[in-house]
Amino acid sequence: MQPPTAIRRRLNELGLRSRLRAHPRTQGRVLAPAGLLRRLPSVPGLYFPFYHDVPPEYAADLRHHLRTLRRLGPMVSWDEALAVLAGHRPLTGPAFCLSFDDGHPSWRDVVVPVLLDEQVTATFFLTTGLVGRPGNLTWADCRRIRDAGFAFGSHTVTHTRLADQDDTGARREIADSKREIEDELGVEVRDFAAPYGQPAVDFTERDVRAAKEAGYRSFATTLRPAMHTGDSPMWICRQGLHPAWPIMAVRSRVHD
Numbered sequence: 536m537q538p539p540t541a542i543r544r545r546l547n548e549l550g551l552r553s554r555l556r557a558h559p560r561t562q563g564r565v566l567a568p569a570g571l572l573r574r575l576p577s578v579p580g581l582y583f584p585f586y587h588d589v590p591p592e593y594a595a596d597l598r599h600h601l602r603t604l605r606r607l608g609p610m611v612s613w614d615e616a617l618a619v620l621a622g623h624r625p626l627t628g629p630a631f632c633l634s635f636d637d638g639h640p641s642w643r644d645v646v647v648p649v650l651l652d653e654q655v656t657a658t659f660f661l662t663t664g665l666v667g668r669p670g671n672l673t674w675a676d677c678r679r680i681r682d683a684g685f686a687f688g689s690h691t692v693t694h695t696r697l698a699d700q701d702d703t704g705a706r707r708e709i710a711d712s713k714r715e716i717e718d719e720l721g722v723e724v725r726d727f728a729a730p731y732g733q734p735a736v737d738f739t740e741r742d743v744r745a746a747k748e749a750g751y752r753s754f755a756t757t758l759r760p761a762m763h764t765g766d767s768p769m770w771i772c773r774q775g776l777h778p779a780w781p782i783m784a785v786r787s788r789v790h791d
């Protein structure tokens with residue numbers, strides 16, 4: 536069997552990955568066999584599934600994912616998840632902490648209505664430079680989402696790969712986005728999600744340090760393992776999902 540990195544490289548060469556991303560149902564079918572030998576979480580572990588855009592045709596699928604996960608364990612807020620990591624809240628089985636990245640209008644039109652209906656909380660990681668641009672949320676939309684009881688974190692200003700930035704540029708992406716959300720929404724922003732999220736490739740230790748210096752209490756990556764009490768909040772592992780995926784494909788990312 537080829538190691539996963541070699542497969543990933545090969546897929547990239549073929550341009551398949553981006554083509555699959557544009558066709559999430561096909562992507563889900565391609566990923567599903569990888570979930571065959573995995574099972575959904577059954578033992579204590581903290582998972583951070585996250586999504587991006589959820590177009591209306593996937594609203595029912597998102598609901599299905601959430602209901603499937605919730606049957607396995609509670610959906611907790613980012614605050615509650617950090618309390619688990621700090622040992623202030625027990626982890627007696629699987630638990631799930633949901634987030635969404637970038638700043639899609641479908642958050643307003645699809646995601647928030649589904650979450651309110653399902654009584655599931657979530658954190659929205661905003662790329663501040665996109666807010667107000669055509670095809671993205673406005674600050675007024677974000678304020679309404681805040682008023683509905685949801686939390687916001689930062690996802691940089693320009694959605695840049697932090698590892699490509701010099702020290703000043705990276706610091707600006709991390710600190711300016713925080714300040715802008717705080718100014719616009721009047722809430723303290725203490726959670727950060729790195730664009731793309733792969734350590735060494737997309738961000739480095741320097742960026743984790745810069746986030747800490749800027750006043751963040753958590754730093755999210757796209758590494759996938761379950762987390763447990765004692766793990767660092769400055770190295771959150773999240774599992775990227777698409778609602779179009781069958782549960783078998785979810786299992787390839789969210790498993791024991």
Ligand SMILES: [Zn+2]
Nearest residue numbers: 636637730731
């Ligand atoms: Zn992103």
